[in-house]
Amino acid sequence: MTDPVIIVGGGISGVSCASTLAQLDPALPIKLISCSPTLKVITNVQEKGNYLTSFDVTEKPSDQLSQQYSNIEVISDTVISLDAAKKTIHLAKNNDQLKYSKLCICTGARPKLIDTNFPDHLIGIRDTSTVKDFEKRLLGASRVVVVGNGGIATELVYSIEFCQIIWAIKDSSFGSTFLDPGAAQFFTQYLKKEKRSKETIIKRIKYSQGAEPGTSNDDSGKYLQNLYGSALGPDWSDNIEMKGASKEMRSIEIEYNCEVNQIYFKKDLPLSKYQFIVFEEEVSQSGDLKWPIYVELNNGKIYGSDLIISATGVIPNVEPFLEGNNFKVGSDLGLSVNDQMLTTESDVYAAGDVCSADWQLAPHWFQMRLWTQARQMGIYSAYCITSHIQKTDPSLYFPFELFTHMTSFFGFKVVLLGLYLGQKLDSQYQILLRIKDGDEYVKVIMKDGHMQGALLIGETDLEETFENLIINQLDLTDIQDDLLNPTVDIEDYFD
Structure with missing residues (x-):
């Protein structure tokens, strides 16, 4: 095989794929294409x-x-x-063309902005470059509107200081991508407090930020850089200074069950809507308006703001690869891949946020665009590529039997296992709960005596045992009532 394996993308999935390939076959020529001078590298892996x-x-x-x-x-x-x-890719610099034997597309995804007409006042956060941009903009902001209810939005609201925060979410509780209403209630006390000191946070996953990616004066270059920006890793906010311009430490106003209806520059806000502005009184003309931009929610309320943060999901970066080719694209706009990470084009693989899992999913697994799955997909793609070169079956290395994710919110370790919110079960399940205020929150999803998922907050030390119980589907009917009994050593019981 004379042509190299080419991997496009210097994020978690791309680097994981390249490094695993290099380990599996040290003689295999590999080219990694990255628009950034820095790469996202996984270190300190600990098997839990x-x-x-x-x-x-x-x-x-x-x-x-x-x-x-x-x-x-x-x-x-x-x-x-x-x-x-x-089997050729075309590069931006010098119109270079490279031939490949096999190609793995790991270009990630970009923020899905709620509106693209306010570039000076609206930002999406997805990668290191956008985080640095946000950090600079926040310095001059006294009030921000955060739109979204996922992990990035939740971490932002917790981390921003010296700023008034308006948080608009479409659900009835915050953090609903990862948290049930009970877990959200567990964290509510930390929303309006100062961020917990690092000394109180133990066993955290650390994320260290390196050099700033290169910039370009060319607008198309900026677009392409944002297009291929690598996703943030665990605890991305830990070393970021999120400080606004307010004299007060922080205040938070949450608007539940709502979405953004429209955004206005203050000069364009109709006079008839002034009466719906929140926190501003005696406003009769545009000259009286305090904020440069106004956000109208579909509950009728209008909030002025210096900055809007759009954290409403992502769009896979597939555009450069579609024209003239026959890729199948999933409903989430990602490149469809089979259970060996192959797209519908011969010898073209995809991994991470850019792809859409298009195989018969295991009962306790589903796709989410998370750094843990990006790493899994990158590594597994390398095994698939090597196996296909050697004409062997890569199914032995298939890692997508159980959904797992470890992260942190509000300074607490958070572990998600299986169907942790009852996904796929159509509400036909039972819930076991153990809550110790300020210490831990344990939720277990049971169906017909078998554990289907778990949400673990705090230092519970239950993750390995519960992972095994979900994988093995043991009948727990006789001991179900004692599963969360703090006086019973569950781990010892199953040993």
């Missing part, structure tokens, strides 16, 4: 069970990967098109 892992994500100069693996060449460039029939 069969599938659950914790790890650090660090940003390192791209040449370090080539120094570590002699068969990897890192190219700082951007792919602008693909000819799958000719």
Whole structure:
């Protein structure tokens, strides 16, 4: 095989794929294409069970990967098109074209902005570059509107200081992507408090931020850089200064069950809507308006703001690869891949946020665009590529039997296992709860005496045992009432 394996994307999935390939076959020529001079590198991997892992994500100069693996060449460039029939990619610099034997697309996803007409006052957060932009903009902001209810939005609201925060969420409780209403209530006391000191946070996954990605004066370059920005890793907010311009430490107003209806510059806000502005009185003309931008929610309320943060999901970065090719695209706009990470184009794989799992999913697994799954997919893609080159079956390495994710919110370790919110079960399940205020929150999903999922907050030390119980589907009917009994050593019981 003369042509190299080419991997596009320097994020978690791309680097995991490249480094695993280099380990599996040190003689295999590999080219990694990254638009950023830094790469997202996984370090300090700790196995917490069969599938659950914790790890650090660090940003390192791209040449370090080539120094570590002699068969990897890192190219700082951007792919602008693909000819799958000719097995050729076209790069932005010097119109270079590269042929490949196999291609793995790991270009991630970009923020789904609620409106693109307010670039000076609206930002989406997805990668290191956008975080740095947000950090600068926040310095001059006394009030921000956060729109979204996922992990990034939740961490933002907890981390922003010296600023008034308006949090608009479409659900009846916050953090609903990861938390049930009970867990949200467990965390409510920390919303309006100062961020917990690092000394109180133990066993955290650390994320260290490296050099700032290069910038370009060319507008198209900026677009392409944002397009391929690598997703943030665990605890991305830990070393970021999120300080606004207010004299007060922080205040939070949450608007539940609502979405953004429209955004206005203050000069464009109709006079008839002034009466619906919250926190402003005696406003009769545009000159009286305090804020540069106004957000109208579909509950009728209007909030003025310096900055809007859009954290409402992502869009897979597939555009450069579609034209002239025959890719199947999933309902989430990702490149459809089968259970060996192959797209519908020959010898083209995809992994991480850019892909859409298009196989018969295991009962306790589902896709979410998380750094844990990006790493899993990148590693598994490498095994698939190597197996296909050697004409062997990669199914032995298939890692998608159980959904697992470890993160942190409000300074607490959070572990998600299986169907942790009862996904796929159509409300036909029972819930076991154990709550110790300010210490731990344990929720277990049971169906017909079998554990289906678990949400663990705090230092519960239950993750490995519960992972095994979900995987093995043991009948727990006789001991179900004691599963969360703090006086019973469950781990010892099953040993």
